Amino acid sequence: MLTSRRDYLLRMIDEVARLLSRLMARGELVKPEESQLTLTLAFERLFGREAVQIFQLTPDQQYLLLGEGEPPDAARDKRLLYAALNAEAARLYDRLGRTELARASRLNALRFALRASQDCPNGDLPAYAPDPSALVTELGATGLDPETADLVRAAGSGPGAD
Secondary structure (H helix, E strand, O other): OHHHHHHHHHHHHHHHHHHHHHHHHHHHHOOHHHHHHHHHHHHHHHHOOOHHHHOOOOHHHHHHHHHOOOOHHHHHHHHHHHHHHHHHHHHHHHHOOOHHHHHHHHHHHHHHHHHHHHHOOOOOOOOOOOOHHHHHHHHHHHOOOHHHHHHHHHHOOOHHHO
């Protein structure tokens, strides 16, 4: 039973990662509406819930849900995939001129990437894991809220770490 659960989890992570790769590879060539739909499908697949249910949860609830019943490395990978999806959502919002949504998505990506790496520091990170230093740089002069700044300092990631 444990092996079949693990196989299912790996297939699900692989499927969502493929959706993310497709989004990233096509980038500017895809209409924003199509990108948004693909992102929504990826979020739904990752959580196994409809988007409306996912986005009613707080980030802390989302974080806990992604790790529920999972071994530490699988929980980390799911959380990093969620961070990558948020980073991609930020790029989409940038294209649409929705700067506040882009910033919020980027902050969420940064928090999830840092927390997931801190909670399960052993092992190689998956290729889709966003780079916290790059996210801090992309956030630029907008600054970090105190909680995120503390996470950045603890991880030693990027300009906010000093």
